[in-house]
Amino acid sequence: MASPLRLRSALALVTGAGGGIGRAISVRLAAEGAAGAACDLDGAAARETVQLLGGPGTEEGAPRGAHAAFQADVSEAGAARRLLEQVQACFSRPPSVVVSCAGITRDEFLLHMSEDNWDKVIAVNLKGIFLVTQAAAQALVSSGCPGSIINISSIIGKVRLSWEEVGNMGQTNYAASKAGVIGLTQSAARELGRHGIRCNSVLPGFIRTPMTQKVPQKVLDKMWQMSSHSWHLKTVDTSQGYQWKSLEVFSCNCLKDPGLCSPPTALLASC
Numbered sequence: 001m002a003s004p005l006r007l008r009s010a011l012a013l014v015t016g017a018g019g020g021i022g023r024a025i026s027v028r029l030a031a032e033g034a035a036g037a038a039c040d041l042d043g044a045a046a047r048e049t050v051q052l053l054g055g056p057g058t059e060e061g062a063p064r065g066a067h068a069a070f071q072a073d074v075s076e077a078g079a080a081r082r083l084l085e086q087v088q089a090c091f092s093r094p095p096s097v098v099v100s101c102a103g104i105t106r107d108e109f110l111l112h113m114s115e116d117n118w119d120k121v122i123a124v125n126l127k128g129i130f131l132v133t134q135a136a137a138q139a140l141v142s143s144g145c146p147g148s149i150i151n152i153s154s155i156i157g158k159v160r161l162s163w164e165e166v167g168n169m170g171q172t173n174y175a176a177s178k179a180g181v182i183g184l185t186q187s188a189a190r191e192l193g194r195h196g197i198r199c200n201s202v203l204p205g206f207i208r209t210p211m212t213q214k215v216p217q218k219v220l221d222k223m224w225q226m227s228s229h230s231w232h233l234k235t236v237d238t239s240q241g242y243q244w245k246s247l248e249v250f251s252c253n254c255l256k257d258p259g260l261c262s263p264p265t266a267l268l269a270s271c
């Protein structure tokens with residue numbers, strides 16, 4: 001017998017939902033019964049994701065219980081605020097699950113990295129998560145609803161990696177942004193727990209998506225040689241064939257009992 005739909009009463013907002021990981025998360029949450037609000041800078045990609053969820057893809061939103069696509073640049077304060085307003089207008093409630101997945105890379109060695117490449121990565125990967133987390137938390141607190149906020153960091157953002165190396169060459173901007181996500185999320189968890197809002201960071205390892213297609217093959221070859229203690233998940237394939245390769249949860253501060261979440265269920269358990 002199929003397991004009961006664990007998220008049948010949830011409304012899940014996923015940013016970066018038009019990309020590899022965000023699409024896979026949106027598909028999985030919908031499979032667990034959640035109504036989906038798929039947001040992306042690329043509105044067409046968000047609508048494609050909604051088609052995968054089986055809902056009428058529209059930017060104007062869809063009747064309660066269906067899924068809907070939204071276009072927004074999460075790094076822009078007004079857009080993040082409008083996104084939460086549009087989601088609430090569309091579904092008549094704030095999202096009970098918010099997954100901030102939108103992210104970019106602008107890889108370059110520190111010696112040559114432009115200020116613009118630094119600013120862009122921090123703006124999307126860190127400030128974008130601040131803006132969406134704040135807008136979502138404000139909506140939940142003002143409506144007195146509990147919720148779960150899940151911010152996607154990266155194994156690269158981990159202060160101390162499990163193997164001899166720390167950080168990742170060519171990613172001082174990206175690593176800083178992802179380490180910042182962990183700190184932001186842990187502090188938000190301390191503030192929002194009293195409102196019944198849980199906050200967790202998830203740190204995926206290497207997952208083949210459009211983001212990783214820019215990595216030179218000689219670097220990929222080196223990565224594959226690295227040992228990994230990440231957990232490997234047998235999980236969602238999306239239409240483009242992106243699969244989770246590994247997923248590691250770093251800061252798990254569920255209100256229930258931090259540290260008890262096992263990585264494969266952390267994403268769902270946090271919802």
Ligand SMILES: CCCCCCCCCCCCC[C@@H](O)CC(=O)SCCNC(=O)CCNC(=O)[C@H](O)C(C)(C)COP(=O)(O)OP(=O)(O)OC[C@H]1O[C@@H](n2cnc3c(N)ncnc32)[C@H](O)[C@@H]1OP(=O)(O)O
Nearest residue numbers: 107108109154162169170205206212219223226228229230
């Ligand atoms: C505990 C769990 C572990 C999981 C398994 C281990 C995986 C560890 C990494 C996980 C990655 C996940 C990241 C994820 O969050 C998503 C991404 O961020 S994907 C993008 C990742 N980006 C990179 O790794 C940067 C790759 N490098 C580049 O894009 C270019 O090298 C660049 C920085 C733009 C510089 O280009 P340029 O043409 O100037 O130089 P080269 O490419 O010729 O490189 C010069 C030499 O440096 C070596 N190099 C470059 N980058 C790396 C690297 N990241 N790690 C190791 N070595 C690197 C390159 O091989 C060259 O060496 P050589 O002179 O010997 O040829």
Ligand SMILES: NC(=O)c1ccc[n+]([C@@H]2O[C@H](COP(=O)([O-])OP(=O)(O)OC[C@H]3O[C@@H](n4cnc5c(N)ncnc54)[C@H](O)[C@@H]3O)[C@@H](O)[C@H]2O)c1
Nearest residue numbers: 016018019020021041073074102103154204206207209211
């Ligand atoms: N792929 C990996 O190996 C890996 C590993 C660890 C962490 N991550 C993180 O997971 C998240 C998703 O990565 P992915 O591999 O699916 O990348 P991806 O490039 O496939 O998807 C990223 C999505 O975010 C969207 N986006 C970018 N800027 C945006 C903005 N300003 N506003 C709204 N949407 C925006 C893009 O349009 C894209 O659809 C990122 O935060 C990334 O840093 C990826």
